[in-house]
Amino acid sequence: MTDEGFALEDVSEHLDDASAMVWVDLCAPDVADLQLVADELGLHALAVEDATSGRQRPKFNRFTGHDFLTVYAVQLDVQTGALVTGEIAAFITAQALVTVRKDNDFPIEGLLDRWDDNTDLAKYGVGSLVHGLLDYVVDGHFDAVQALDDQIEELEDLLFDDRPHDKDVQRRSFELRKSLVHLRRVVLPMREVLNTLMRRDVGLVPNDMTPHFQDVYDHVLRATEWTESLRDLVATIVETNLTIQGNRLNIITKKVTSWAAIIAVPTAITGFYGQNLPYPGFSNDSGFITSSALIVTLSGGLYMAFRRKQWL
Structure with missing residues (x-):
């Protein structure tokens, strides 16, 4: 019960x-x-x-x-x-x-x-x-x-x-x-x-x-x-x-450093060709062509090198 x-x-x-x-x-x-x-x-x-x-x-x-x-x-x-x-x-x-x-x-x-x-x-x-x-x-x-x-x-x-x-x-x-x-x-x-x-x-x-x-x-x-x-x-x-x-911070640091290095190349070249002194190619088309070629070649070379190292 x-x-x-x-x-x-x-x-x-x-x-x-x-x-x-x-x-x-x-x-x-x-x-x-x-x-x-x-x-x-x-x-x-x-x-x-x-x-x-x-x-x-x-x-x-x-x-x-x-x-x-x-x-x-x-x-x-x-x-x-x-x-x-x-x-x-x-x-x-x-x-x-x-x-x-x-x-x-x-x-x-x-x-x-x-x-x-x-x-x-x-x-x-x-x-x-x-x-x-x-x-x-x-x-x-x-x-x-x-x-x-x-x-x-x-x-x-x-x-x-x-x-x-x-x-x-x-x-x-x-x-x-x-x-x-x-x-x-x-x-x-x-x-x-x-x-x-x-x-x-x-x-x-x-x-x-x-x-x-x-x-x-x-x-x-x-x-x-x-x-x-x-x-x-x-x-x-x-x-x-x-x-x-x-690790993510290290990768970002490497990428920023790599891009800074690439950007430094045209800065250096244009700074050199921006001198107020006569130099080979001064006031000539050859000077512009040479500086442009150097910028593309060196920047491209750095970019490819950083890509191979997986920095970019």
């Missing part, structure tokens, strides 16, 4: 049934509601304070009579490159799971779908609910890392485009690196969370569910390694962009 939408005051009554499993979801609760649940379940004051204040590091703490879990759901905003996080705190007892969200940034509908897809695990009690929560969160981490990987690939294509995109590459690199740092702070502690949660002395994970939690732990390791590799890759892209800018 399933009972939904009951009052918080009735939680203890449902828990009187030894076969009952209770889930309570509180979205942006006020102090009175949270304290009511705390009194019903005997929650520790420090855990209640952490759930109220928010902005906690992902963690799993043990208290007398219950455990306390904090995790983050993440999603990448592809347009801005910003990482959107949704914090959820969970109080875990032998028969109840209480989730506390600061706002609607944590998509609770996705979590419900995940539980509905794994109803065969419900026989393992609250541990199945915790598994669904962690599995959903870690899959979100994976999706965020995949989205960041796709964005970095687009950044690489932009980096080696024939047209310079220095400002776009610099701005996007900064945005993605910032998101990766944020994601790392969310993903990295999950290894410790899963390690502690699966310990036998905790007693939360039944033996039959150990493979399911181990699978989540493997996903955490993969997401962590992937995040670290992407951070290194973004740093490499920034360094490569600076190198490309330096």
Whole structure:
């Protein structure tokens, strides 16, 4: 039998049934509601304070009579490159799971779908609910890392485009690196969370569910390694962009220098023939023809030489 939408005051009554499993979801609760649940379940004051204040590091703490879990759901905003996080705190007892969200940034509908897809695990009690929560969160981490990987690939294509995109590459690199740092702070502690949660002395994970939690732990390791590799890759892209800018500047410098050398030839010749002194061909057509021939020959020779050296 399933009972939904009951009052918080009735939680203890449902828990009187030894076969009952209770889930309570509180979205942006006020102090009175949270304290009511705390009194019903005997929650520790420090855990209640952490759930109220928010902005906690992902963690799993043990208290007398219950455990306390904090995790983050993440999603990448592809347009801005910003990482959107949704914090959820969970109080875990032998028969109840209480989730506390600061706002609607944590998509609770996705979590419900995940539980509905794994109803065969419900026989393992609250541990199945915790598994669904962690599995959903870690899959979100994976999706965020995949989205960041796709964005970095687009950044690489932009980096080696024939047209310079220095400002776009610099701005996007900064945005993605910032998101990766944020994601790392969310993903990295999950290894410790899963390690502690699966310990036998905790007693939360039944033996039959150990493979399911181990699978989540493997996903955490993969997401962590992937995040670290992407951070290194973004740093490499920034360094490569600076190198490309330096190479481009060298090419421009060579081209400007080459054209300056070519332009110097007619300047020198016309300057010589512009003297106010008699010289061979002075005031004659032969002087004009000679100077013109010298300009064309020497300028053309320099141009061909620079082209062979790929300076132009």
